[in-house]
Amino acid sequence: MSGKIFVAHDALSGLLDDLSKKFKVWIPQMMDQASGHIAFGVYAPGKKPELTRRSRLSPKKILFPSMDTLFKFTYVKDPKDPVRYTIDLKESFDNGPTLVFGARPCDTRGFQTFDQVFLKGQYKDVYYERRRQNTLFATLVCQDSDTACFCSSVGSGPADMTGSDMAVIPIEGGYVIEGLTDAGRKLVETSGSAPSPEQAAAAEQMKRNTAALKIGEDDLTGYADDLTRRFTDMDFWREQVSPCITCGVCTWVCPTCYCFSITDEASGMSGERMRSWDSCMFYLYTLEARGHNPRPTKMERYRNRVGHKFSYFPKKYDGMVSCCGCGRCIRTCPVSIDIRKVVKELKETADDRA
Amino acid sequence: MTELNPYRPEMATVIEIVEETHNIRTLRVLLNDPEKMKAFSFQPGQVGQLSVFGYGESTFVINSPPTRRDYLQFSIMQAGEVAGRLHQLNVGDQIGVRAPLGNYFPYENMKGRDILFVGGGIAMAPLRTLLLFMLDNRKDYGDITLIYGARTPNDFCYTYEFDDWKKAGASLILTVDNEAPDWPHRVGVVPKVLAEEAPNPKNRIAVTCGPPIMIKFALAALKQLGYADEQIYTTLEKRMKCGIGICGRCNIGEKYVCIDGPVFSCAQLSAMLPEL
Numbered sequence: 001m002s003g004k005i006f007v008a009h010d011a012l013s014g015l016l017d018d019l020s021k022k023f024k025v026w027i028p029q030m031m032d033q034a035s036g037h038i039a040f041g042v043y044a045p046g047k048k049p050e051l052t053r054r055s056r057l058s059p060k061k062i063l064f065p066s067m068d069t070l071f072k073f074t075y076v077k078d079p080k081d082p083v084r085y086t087i088d089l090k091e092s093f094d095n096g097p098t099l100v101f102g103a104r105p106c107d108t109r110g111f112q113t114f115d116q117v118f119l120k121g122q123y124k125d126v127y128y129e130r131r132r133q134n135t136l137f138a139t140l141v142c143q144d145s146d147t148a149c150f151c152s153s154v155g156s157g158p159a160d161m162t163g164s165d166m167a168v169i170p171i172e173g174g175y176v177i178e179g180l181t182d183a184g185r186k187l188v189e190t191s192g193s194a195p196s197p198e199q200a201a202a203a204e205q206m207k208r209n210t211a212a213l214k215i216g217e218d219d220l221t222g223y224a225d226d227l228t229r230r231f232t233d234m235d236f237w238r239e240q241v242s243p244c245i246t247c248g249v250c251t252w253v254c255p256t257c258y259c260f261s262i263t264d265e266a267s268g269m270s271g272e273r274m275r276s277w278d279s280c281m282f283y284l285y286t287l288e289a290r291g292h293n294p295r296p297t298k299m300e301r302y303r304n305r306v307g308h309k310f311s312y313f314p315k316k317y318d319g320m321v322s323c324c325g326c327g328r329c330i331r332t333c334p335v336s337i338d339i340r341k342v343v344k345e346l347k348e349t350a351d352d353r354a
Numbered sequence: 355m356t357e358l359n360p361y362r363p364e365m366a367t368v369i370e371i372v373e374e375t376h377n378i379r380t381l382r383v384l385l386n387d388p389e390k391m392k393a394f395s396f397q398p399g400q401v402g403q404l405s406v407f408g409y410g411e412s413t414f415v416i417n418s419p420p421t422r423r424d425y426l427q428f429s430i431m432q433a434g435e436v437a438g439r440l441h442q443l444n445v446g447d448q449i450g451v452r453a454p455l456g457n458y459f460p461y462e463n464m465k466g467r468d469i470l471f472v473g474g475g476i477a478m479a480p481l482r483t484l485l486l487f488m489l490d491n492r493k494d495y496g497d498i499t500l501i502y503g504a505r506t507p508n509d510f511c512y513t514y515e516f517d518d519w520k521k522a523g524a525s526l527i528l529t530v531d532n533e534a535p536d537w538p539h540r541v542g543v544v545p546k547v548l549a550e551e552a553p554n555p556k557n558r559i560a561v562t563c564g565p566p567i568m569i570k571f572a573l574a575a576l577k578q579l580g581y582a583d584e585q586i587y588t589t590l591e592k593r594m595k596c597g598i599g600i601c602g603r604c605n606i607g608e609k610y611v612c613i614d615g616p617v618f619s620c621a622q623l624s625a626m627l628p629e630l
């Protein structure tokens with residue numbers, strides 16, 4: 001069968017070495033041994049991908065850097081009339097061929113949210129688009145769920161290859177890598193040798209078994225109208241969010257949280273217009289110049305976070321929730337707010353009262 | 355590969371500045387590229403993002419009408435960093451303009467109707483573009499009445515144009531919040547004057563814009579007078595960054611003020627989540 005290769009554990013470095021000649025290859029790697037902090041970093045010979053433990057941070061920054069230069073500007077004085085000037089403006093794009101190796105299905109699927117907003121709306125985000133077009137995803141069939149994982153609750157699952165160009169399937173002794181898109185197949189075919197029939201069968205079995213797993217108990221789609229009904233019930237929101245310290249880490253670690261700010265950074269006669277990750281959990285996010293704030297407390301702000309993912313987004317995009325079920329917000333929340341519980345209770349308590 | 359980058363502003367030059375009040379000034383600007391200026395097309399109610407490079411961008415309505423193309427006009431109240439910087443510009447200074455953005459007043463549906471403008475303070479800016487557009491197409495519309503309020507007699511914008519507006523066929527009712535020496539017009543907040551004037555809702559469209567508290571009571575007064583939700587239009591403002599429906603912050607539920615607005619009918623507003 002074409003479009004598949006087998007890579008033994010001890011041959012993985014060699015494969016990544018080869019790939020990194022053609023691509024900027026990002027792999028999950030150990031950033032801090034003491035705290036077990038795994039995040040995506042650029043592969044260089046000698047670096048080892050962490051493929052058996054989940055990463056604390058998703059690969060979001062690869063297509064959507066936490067700080068990104070939109071353009072640089074320079075005030076250029078007119079030599080003949082020094083009170084006059086022009087502004088020289090240079091856009092910068094950073095979009096070489098890129099490969100994300102070893103992201104989980106939830107990580108890769110997070111970009112589906114970005115695609116809707118950044119590519120399919122009235123205006124196209126050219127910065128994201130260029131990176132997206134130049135990036136391939138080799139996504140790991142996931143064997144490492146914990147109790148915070150809930151990908152199956154949001155219409156996905158641990159073997160969901162939506163948005164992936166290649167599947168990386170762990171089997172005895174190594175990985176079967178399967179091309180899923182034209183670009184993925186082309187890359188796979190030139191990157192190694194085909195698996196043996198036994199290896200191919202083991203990979204198929206592994207995919208089937210993983211696809212059958214249900215990660216997360218409840219279906220968390222279909223809550224759009226429940227949020228609308230619950231919108232003005234401030235007792236509900238107070239109860240859900242009272243421990244929140246509005247630190248914003250839930251949005252920072254979220255693979256689908258895409259909201260950003262745009263600011264200028266300048267020094268002397270030149271500077272940059274940057275975009276940077278922002279968070280709807282922050283007071284300043286919606287604070288208007290004349291002092292009015294439509295979301296003055298954490299209740300309105302958390303309501304927006306849950307609402308955006310489970311109500312507004314599905315209403316706008318054909319039922320699709322903008323949550324990939326990775327569980328990072330649950331794992332990292334310093335006060336243990338569990339978004340699954342909040343979403344479920346949108347409905348449950350509404351029914352109780354009805 | 356050259357493609358449209360919606361974040362890239364056009365360079366523009368400030369050609370004229372009008373100091374309207376102690377904290378509002380009007381900038382008249384021209385895009386530096388004459389071809390782009392000539393081709394620039396917009397609709398009444400659409401907005402622009404103005405850049406002062408090094409300080410950022412902020413959203414303002416294009417308050418000149420599409421029927422007058424000598425320049426693009428923006429009126430800016432001093433509030434916030436970018437607005438503060440816009441207040442320091444001189445004629446000849448360079449700004450960035452990303453425009454037009456957002457939706458516009460559905461003036462086609464208003465043809466043949468009487469029009470009532472209800473405005474307060476700086477929010478006269480979005481009304482001005484539609485008012486002048488209608489005055490420049492005077493025969494398309496019936497009676498045009500403007501109720502325009504400000505805190506004090508010194509807080510009105512465009513006072514130098516009032517006579518022109520009247521000559522072109524608009525009735526003006528001016529009001530200030532409190533009694534002031536030598537003030538010959540009405541006294542009282544806009545919703546109160548609106549209730550006193552009680553313009554008949556029959557075949558009339560009301561367009562209102564002002565600070566949130568004024569809008570709230572103006573909408574109540576209009577409904578009291580018998581205006582249906584479909585007869586009332588207003589413009590909303592929110593903190594914005596991208597202005598193109600991507601960055602996420604100006605949402606009210608699934609609607610984005612930057613691309614689904616800023617113009618909304620009262621009927622649309624009633625169907626939206628209450629998070630103004």
